Amino acid sequence: MNFCSQNQNLMKIFYATPNSQKLPPGHRFPMGKYELLRNRLAQELQGCELCLAQPVSRGELSLAHDVNYIESVFEGTLSPSEQREIGFPWTVGMVERARGSSGATLMACRTAMKEGIAANLAGGTHHAYANRGGGFCVFNDTAVSVRVLQLEHQRACFAAESGSFGSRKPMQIAVIDLDVHQGNGTAHIFKEDPSVFTLSLHGAKNFPFKKEQSDLDVELEDGCEDHKYLEALQEALVTLDSKFKPDLVIYLAGADPYEGDRLGRLSLSFEGLQKRDEVVFQWASKRAVPVAFSMAGGYAVPIDDTVNININTFRTAYDYWLKYKQI
Secondary structure: OOOOOOOOOOEEEEEOOOOOOOOOOOOOOOOOHHHHHHHHHHHHOOOEEEEEOOOOOHHHHOOOOOHHHHHHHHHOOOOHHHHHHHOOOOOHHHHHHHHHHHHHHHHHHHHHHHHOEEEEOOOOOOOOOOOOOEOOEOOOHHHHHHHHHHHHHHHHHHHHOOOOOOOOOOOOEEEEEOOOOOOHHHHHHOOOOOOEEEEEEEEOOOOOOOOOOOOEEEEEOOOOOHHHHHHHHHHHHHHHHHHOOOOEEEEEOOOOOEOOEOOOOOOEOHHHHHHHHHHHHHHHHHOOOOEEEEOOOOOEOOHHHHHHHHHHHHHHHHHHHHHHOOO
């Protein structure tokens, strides 16, 4: 099945099957933001192509997740406490969306490796561990994508070198997580893996209250504003640059550091968040490193504030995608 054209003159944005997961009335997760964002992108960014993602398989999920957990999700045997920890009631639609969103990040990663920059319209489900979900995250789309890409890279090297393993190091991937909440699941999955560098800027006193150890954690105090945030980000990227040379960056462009976010507790402005995106894409562009990015969190009221932040991220990404085409 063809989910996207081969037109390399359009920046690709992947998305899961729309409206697959229905939430109970009054649920605090703003599922409607994705449809609003998709419609805005179609209207306002003519240089982009919206592409339906192919869901990941059980086998692909098993590269990053425990098989028993995968089966519990697929078969609907998650316990009530496991469902509460995830934050969603189990439905077939929940499974479909989780698979589709992971597939969207994986396809964005594959495309970015060829075309410079690509995106998942949702994704950033960084609270999912190998053996459990949490914080509105069922499967960890970043971890699944990393493991699939590394396996594909290994197979390509094997084929190119006449069946000889060991002559090339694993694909090196940096995760730049700028959601306001620490990417605890991602950090735990890759905690002893030198081929993946996890960087997280997050609220020190925000969820998750028990943090994991990333390769680089930068904790920010409540009320942190644009200047201090951007200064901390620049310093973090200098550290990343001194320790790791990625073949790919996966960027979680959370909208929830915004000053009007219900769950954020930081105080970044629209302008500050747009500057944050510019810093990340410029850092990658200078090093000719491809970037796959996802939207991660965003819980502002009105919901249009979150969508506006996301739109600004895509506009910034598109500007840098045009630069990649000239490299």
